[in-house]
Amino acid sequence: MAAAKYAFGIDLGGTTIKHGLFSADGELIEKWEIPTRSEENGKNVIPDIAASITAKLKEKKISTKDVIGIGIDVPGPVLENGIVNQCVNLGWGVTDVAAELSGLLDGIRVEACNDANAAALGEQWKGGGQGYQNAVMVTLGTGVGGGIILNGRILPGANGAGGEIGHIKVRDDEEDYCGCGKKGCLEQYTSANGITRMAHKYLDKTKKKTLLVNDDKLSSKKIFDAAKAGDEVSLAIIDDFGKTLGEALAGIAAVIDPEVFVIGGGVSKAGKIVLDVIQKYYKPAAFHACRNVVFKLAELGNDAGMYGAVKMVL
């Protein structure tokens, strides 16, 4: 029998499910999306994915024997054995996604992981972390996500919470609650929403001239754009962001000792200024042996999860 030639990477999100058909050597052949039908506790989600893959196999005249495997990431904690430990926005309880999907697809091998961890693996494999075996991915989006890759493998942790860096407590004077129910979490200051929240607080009390307008259209993008234009208030706001995140990453480096930090998510679209302000505070705070870790921007955007998912089976 000839070696299997294809693999699938599935990025299961709350609104869409991204599918990628890959060659055995990891080249993306085709990608497409289907909507996530999360109603009725998400009971259609796995059958929908199976039907989508079955249709693609038929269209491409690929036999299930020619499929090496399917990697799937989900927006919730996933244990080392691939069991999803509840997935709130899909309405799932404890779900063995790998076994269920495999059962609908002729027993094809299926591996599952958390979405942030998949994005980290994707970036380490084909994106900003390419060429490094030990990477920490930091996703600065609505919240702060993370993923840890050691020797080319995801660190899921005992409870599937490995890499949940957004909920490291960094301040003890916080009055607002984080989405996790605690106060003072990293993501309250360094996510896109967190940066904007802190900017509102700053603008409420400053009398300095600034390009920023303190209204509900304020965004992290506007703050970084104004900082690039030399706006002092914006520079002070992003300096505070850089200090909080840079010092937190120095703490992570002392535990994980990665070769590279890959910074992704919407905030990272501001580019080099983000890496510069993080490193400004990372370096003095870092243990001497890991002071020269490399900082890179993520490169795969919304496809990172799909790449990381398929990498689990290649």
Ligand SMILES: [Zn+2]
């Ligand atoms: Zn939190």
